[in-house]
Each structure stands twice: as structure tokens, then as C-alpha cells.
Amino acid sequence: MVFEQFATWVVDALGLTGAPRAAVHFWVYDTLKILALLVAVIFGVGYLRTYFPPEKIRDYLSGKRAITGYVLAALLGIVSPFCSCSTIPIFLGMVGAGLPFGVTMTFLAVSPMINEAALVVLPGVVGFELTALYAVSGITIGMTSGFVLNKAGLDRYIKEFDFGNSDVDVDEPTHRERARQAYVEAKDIITDIVPYVVVGVGIGAVIHGFVPQTIVTEYLSGPLGVFGAVAVGVPIYTNILGVIPVVESLIGKGLPVGTGLAFMMSVAALSLPQFMILKKVMKKELIASFAVTVASGIVVIGLLFNLLL
Amino acid sequence: MQITIYGPDGCSNCANLRDKTQNVVDEHGFDADVEKVGDTVALAEKGIMSTPGFEIDDEMVFTGSNPPEAELKAYIEEHL
Numbered sequence: 001m002v003f004e005q006f007a008t009w010v011v012d013a014l015g016l017t018g019a020p021r022a023a024v025h026f027w028v029y030d031t032l033k034i035l036a037l038l039v040a041v042i043f044g045v046g047y048l049r050t051y052f053p054p055e056k057i058r059d060y061l062s063g064k065r066a067i068t069g070y071v072l073a074a075l076l077g078i079v080s081p082f083c084s085c086s087t088i089p090i091f092l093g094m095v096g097a098g099l100p101f102g103v104t105m106t107f108l109a110v111s112p113m114i115n116e117a118a119l120v121v122l123p124g125v126v127g128f129e130l131t132a133l134y135a136v137s138g139i140t141i142g143m144t145s146g147f148v149l150n151k152a153g154l155d156r157y158i159k160e161f162d163f164g165n166s167d168v169d170v171d172e173p174t175h176r177e178r179a180r181q182a183y184v185e186a187k188d189i190i191t192d193i194v195p196y197v198v199v200g201v202g203i204g205a206v207i208h209g210f211v212p213q214t215i216v217t218e219y220l221s222g223p224l225g226v227f228g229a230v231a232v233g234v235p236i237y238t239n240i241l242g243v244i245p246v247v248e249s250l251i252g253k254g255l256p257v258g259t260g261l262a263f264m265m266s267v268a269a270l271s272l273p274q275f276m277i278l279k280k281v282m283k284k285e286l287i288a289s290f291a292v293t294v295a296s297g298i299v300v301i302g303l304l305f306n307l308l309l
Numbered sequence: 310m311q312i313t314i315y316g317p318d319g320c321s322n323c324a325n326l327r328d329k330t331q332n333v334v335d336e337h338g339f340d341a342d343v344e345k346v347g348d349t350v351a352l353a354e355k356g357i358m359s360t361p362g363f364e365i366d367d368e369m370v371f372t373g374s375n376p377p378e379a380e381l382k383a384y385i386e387e388h389l
Contacts, residue, residue: 053373054358085317086360088349093358164356168369177374184375188322277317280350 003032023209030201030245034121035194038241041120042189045079046182050173054080054090058097069103070146074139077110078119081185083192084274087111092281096163102150109294110142113269118240125248126257133305134261141265141297148293149286157286193239200242207249216253225259226302230295233266240268257309262302269294310341310388315355315362315372318347323361326375330363333381341385 007029011021057076061069073094080087087108094104114135122131149155173181220228247260270291278287312330316323327345334341346352355362359373363381365388 058358083319085320085323088317089352089360090358092349092353093356096353096356161350161353164354168372180377181374185322188325192321273319277349280348281353 003029003036006032019209021209023205026208026249027201027205030204030248031198033124034197034201034241034245035190037120037124038117038190038193038197039186041117043182043186045116046185047178049079049081050178050181052079054093058090058094058099061094061099061103062097066100066103069100070106070143073099073103073107073146074110074142077107077142078114078135078139079116080107080111081189083189084112084271084277088274088277092161093163095158095281096161100150101155101158102146104146105149105290106142106146108290109145109269110138112240112271112274113142113265114138115240118244118268121241121244125244126251126260130257130261134264137261137301137305138265138269141269141294141301144297145290145293149289152289154286154289157283157289159281159283161281193241196239196242197245200238201245204245204249207246207253211249211253213253216250216255220250220255220259223303223306225256226262226299226306229259229263229302230266230299233263234270234291234295235272236267237271237273238267240264243267256306258302258305258307261305262298265298265301266295269298310339310385311366312341312343312385313362313364314343314345315352315357315364316345316347316360317349317352320360322375323347326361326363329375329378330381333378333385337382337385339385339389 007025010028011025014024016024054076057072061072061076064072077087080090091104091108091111094107095101119131119135122134126134243264247255247264250263251257251260275287275291282290312334314323314327314330316326323345327343331343333339334343352360352362355364355369357369357372361375362372363370363384365384368388370384370388
């Protein structure tokens with residue numbers, strides 16, 4: 001592939017050998033590969049998304065039975081834009097429209113954890129099987145969390161707010177307008193995530209080239225590793241696309257797969273900035289319960305995978 | 310005229326729309342104040358699910374898109 005050749009050309013031109021060669025090759029190749037995939041996918045999904053504005057999906061969800069609602073909310077979480085700055089208004093719109101509490105929480109949990117970009121980048125990194133497992137477990141954790149929080153009656157901790165009516169007459173956009181919309185969105189998202197990808201792949205490259213395998217297998221394996229991964233992952237705020245290459249290298253060095261997935265999920269799913277925004281509409285009891293429920297789900301999945309795989 | 314752009318902090322598309330709008334206003338000398346509101350509750354109260362929202366005086370003109378400057382200019386002229 002052309003990126004592979006380019007990466008080889010770069011390391012040849014720099015006259016690198018041994019570990020530095022492996023690290024720089026990994027860095028150049030992975031950065032290019034990931035960014036190229038992202039440009040294609042984000043534009044494509046952005047274009048399709050113009051056919052399914054969140055208002056439409058919310059109205060569609062309103063009439064559905066609870067179980068259908070949970071499944072659809074999880075799917076909506078996957079294709080929703082991946083900045084929490086865009087998912088929280090959608091979440092509030094769903095709450096404001098009176099959708100069942102568990103359904104809205106499912107959306108909130110799944111949305112940052114799984115997105116179309118991650119689903120396209122992951123197979124090249126961890127393979128199709130693990131990507132499917134990642135998606136299925138993310139959806140399961142999201143739906144279970146929504147269900148549990150609902151059963152626990154925590155909806156009383158949502159603060160009162162009035163969801164207004166924006167009353168915008170939306171003309172059916174032309175193909176040109178849809179493409180423009182997708183282009184603007186893709187450009188913004190890519191600009192936002194490039195630093196995460198470059199730094200993430202850089203860290204991955206250092207691990208790939210320099211960290212001895214024994215450190216990973218000795219200190220990061222075992223059941224405690226999963227707890228550690230989640231404890232470290234939750235406060236870290238970064239884009240999931242920046243975490244994927246780090247986890248890729250660690251798994252390559254013998255990190256148990258469940259631990260790797262748990263780390264990836266916990267970085268993506270929960271973050272302090274997201275809690276700060278949610279604080280305006282939820283009481284802290286609910287935010288804490290949400291975080292604990294989702295984190296426990298991630299730990300269980302991580303342990304389970306380490307046991308089974 | 311008051312132009313309000315509703316977009317949470319961290320939404321670069323929204324910040325970009327604010328800058329473009331300010332450009333259009335400056336370039337054509339429209340008598341308008343451009344303001345950006347980032348509070349998510351304010352967005353909810355306005356009924357915005359897709360960011361950014363673009364409001365002229367009290368009318369929400371569009372949500373969820375970031376049109377080119379020529380189109381922004383046309384919207385502003387409609388409200389003069």
C-alpha cells in the first residue's frame with residue numbers, strides 16, 4: 001500500500017535502524033492510514049446523517065415500545081456526531097420530549113463509547129472479531145446502564161428545564177447542500193482530532209519500538225489490570241481515535257485484550273468535561289451513579305474477555 | 310439587530326459560524342451585534358438539538374448547519 005511504502009521511504013531516508021526505525025515507521029504509517037480512513041468515513045456518514053436529523057429520530061422514538069427504544073437509542077448513539085458538545089443537546093432534546101429515562105441514558109452512554117469512525121479504524125488495528133465484540137459490548141453496557149438507572153428510579157435527579165420549540169422551517173436540502181454540510185462537518189472533526197491521532201500514534205510508536213514486552217506482560221496483566229485500566233481511563237479526556245493506536249501497541253506487546261478494550265472504553269465513555277456539562281441538567285447523585293454503573297459494566301466486560309479469549 | 314449563535318463550548322463548527330457571521334457583518338457594515346451563547350441549558354430552552362443554532366432578533370433562522378458567507382449575508386438582509 002502506498003502509505004506503507006511512504007513510511008518505509010521515510011525511515012530509509014532518515015537512515016534509521018532497529019527500534020527507532022520500527023517506531024517511526026509505525027508512527028508515519030498508522031497516522032496516514034487512520035486519517036485517510038477517517039476522511040472517507042466521516043464525510044460519508046456526515047452525508048447520510050443529513051437524512052436523519054436528530055429531531056426526526058426523536059419524534060420517531062417517541063412512539064416506540066421501551067425495548068425498541070433502548071435498541072434504537074444505542075444505534076443512534078453510534079451514528080451521532082462524536083463531540084459531547086453535539087451529543088448533549090441531542091440528549092436534552094430527548095429528555096425534553098419525554099422519552100423514557102432509561103432510553104435517554106442509553107444514548108448518553110453509547111454515544112461517546114462507539115462511533116462510526118472508531119468502528120472503521122478498529123478492524124485494521126485489532127481485527128474484525130474484536131471490533132464486533134467492542135461494538136456489542138459497548139451497546140450492552142449502554143443498554144444495561146440505562147435499564148439499571150431507570151429501575152433505580154434515578155430519573156428524579158434530572159433537573160427541571162423547559163425544552164423549547166425552535167420552530168425552524170427546514171426545506172429538504174439538495175444533494176449539493178448535503179455534501180457541503182458533510183464537508184464542513186468532516187473538515188471540522190478532522191481538524192479537531194488530528195492532534196489526538198498524531199499524539200496517540202506517537203505514544204503507540206514509542207511503546208511499539210521501545211517498551212520491553214516483559215514490562216507489559218508482568219505488570220499490566222492479571223485481573224487487577226482491568227481495574228487499573230478503568231481507573232486510569234476514566235479521568236483521561238481524549239478522543240477514542242487517539243487511544244486506539246496506544247491500545248494497539250500494548251496488545252501487540254502482550255496486554256490482555258479485555259484489559260485493552262476496557263481501557264479504550266473507559267477513556268471514551270466517561271470524562272470530567274462531560275460531567276461538567278451534565279451538571280447543569282443533572283444532580284450529582286445521578287452523574288455519580290451513571291459513572292459508577294458504566295464503569296462497572298466496563299470492568300465486567302474486561303474481566304469477561306480476559307477470561308474467555 | 311441582534312444575531313445570536315447558539316453553540317456549546319468545544320463545538321468548533323459553532324465558533325466558526327460565529328467568526329464567519331462577524332466577518333459578514335463587518336464587511337458589509339450591517340448594524341448588528343453578534344453574540345455566541347454556549348450554555349447547553351440555553352440551547353435546550355431554544356429547542357436546539359442540532360448545533361449550531363442561528364438566531365436573528367427573536368427568530369431562529371436555522372439550526373444544525375454552517376452555510377457559506379453569501380448565504381449568511383442573504384439571511385441578514387432579509388431581516389433588515
